[in-house]
Amino acid sequence: MASTNKDDTITNPVFISAETLCSILTHRTLIDHFQSTLPKVSTFLQTPIRQHYSPSPSSSLLLMPSWSSSPSFPYMGVKLVTHFPHNSSLNLPGVQGSYVLFSSTTGQTLTSMDSTELTLFRTSCVSGLASKYLARRDSEVLVMVGAGFLAPHLIRAHVSATPSLRKVFIWNRTVEKATTLARKLGGCHEFKGLSFEGCGCLDEVVGLGDIVSCATNSETPLVKGERLKVGAHLDLVGSFKPSMMECDDETIRRGSVFVDNEAALVEAGELVGAFERGVIEEGEIGGSLVELVGGDKVGRSSSEQITVFKSVGSAVIDMLAAQFVYETYTRS
Template sequence: MAINGDKVNPTSAAAVFISTATLRHLVTHASLIRHLHSTLSTDIQSPARHSHDTSPSSSLILMPSWSLSPSLPYVGVKLVTYHPNNSAVNLPGVHASYALFSSLTGQTLATMDATDLTLYRTSCISALASKFLSRENSKTLVMVGAGSLAPHLIRAHLAVRPGLKTVIIWNRTVRKAQCLVEKLQKESEFEGVIFESNGSLEEAVGLGDIVSCATNSEAPLVKGGELKEGAHLDMVGSFKPSMMECDDEAIRKGRVFIDNEAALVESGELVGAFERGVITRDNVVGDLVELIKGEKSGRISQEETTVFKSVGSAAVDLLTAQLVYETFMKNQVHG
């Protein structure tokens, strides 16, 4: 396998630990989006994730994956803890570790703090979908939620839609949205982009060419009737049937795409819509791999509403870990 033309031998080195700080120096949202675009159609085996409730509000999730392709000789597993009440103590709700093994020898190649890995991969999948589904001339991004994933989603969407000039952030706690606006305004990479917060979700949604949602809401936030003509709705927050970030009308009026088939049984927006007869599974147009391969058409008009629902996958974790590990090893050789 190779990253940027540099071959990496996954059996030639001792196991390494890649910290969050190191990971942030190894990948950018743009580099990961390019990597996922070129590799997501690789033959990867990903059994259903294991999810165990460790308390009434928290859970442990195990996500294994491996590849049968010579270009991706890895086995990996992500271990995730979900504690939604962590915001009260100013901590992310999701923490994760990733273990990467050689599929050739079974030896451990790397362990890495996968909390940021998850943030990168989730946001970059949304942005990759947006590349196919949002309007190329999109000017306004509405970010629903101001948690740890929000700045990643903003960066990733800007990477594929550099014409975005305004980012509006809404959060249930208004001050949290304001703080994120203030933080992003100070960063030089966003020169020319206007950041603002809006306490009215209805008003904000109506302004968005792209509306991206990252919340753990169990009640619909985005109403389909408030989406502007030609909007693209991106949702990454819900991952179990009790959670939902939009109402049935948004699902009914949109051409719906998913990241993978797990969304059909895990996403509250879709599971609920199926149960209520709003749409059927056959109305889901396709998944991200089909878009990449050209087997399904993305946006087909400037006026249509598009919807992308992502629940995450072990396959994308493996590909992200590949980029992180191989870039790390390449840097070690060149260093």
């Protein structure tokens, strides 16, 4: 716990481990926090485009800063992230990092925390929040594309946001990983009433999905738009640079596309490529997450509409997640 003086000013920074962070967060509470605070704080948080470096052809280093201009939210922070996509062969997360939170009043360090778990929680909860506005409320089948470290988080977030879900298909290039994860989650008490199944042919199951969630490093389209069922919601999480893509042009053509923030328009391979090929224009994007939550844009407008949500990550969301963890920790 942080030490304080008589004015309750924190004098010593605290370190919040991954274990402690996981004991503080749940997907439901973080989704609720994003929903209640995102429209308000987005008006006074400054978030420059993240800096992206490539130490090697296959790895990335990202710097994601954000700061508040309002005394009601006295924070500034930065997330340092590495992306090593081949870590799966080492049974390590592909995305790892640290988050440092400062006081925007004094500049002193308040806390540093593991941002590997923070990123898994915040990324999945953004998807869960978006699905509350874009997925059908009677959705019953979730297709999870990818079985990496993010997959269990995405499943938990979507189940939290859409309680009507009853069946989860998990696909992975390595079928054994999909079946192992399905078996593991199927044995969890929290998923009582849900059935899980691992599968090796995405084309066979993607058309069953009321919600299809993708978290892969693919540079070739996995989801084919012609196979999506009428009324489906597609959640795209994996790509964050123009060379990466998880769905084809037909998906973008058929769907009403929404993004987590404007950076997706220049970073997400699915959208960058679609713009270049004239499949869709930037003006046809349905809106951002802030606009959806704030009520400035309408999400799903009919049960037959296909919706697509593309997220690339946001320093605003990182800040909100870190703020929630820090304030919960210091109150305990």
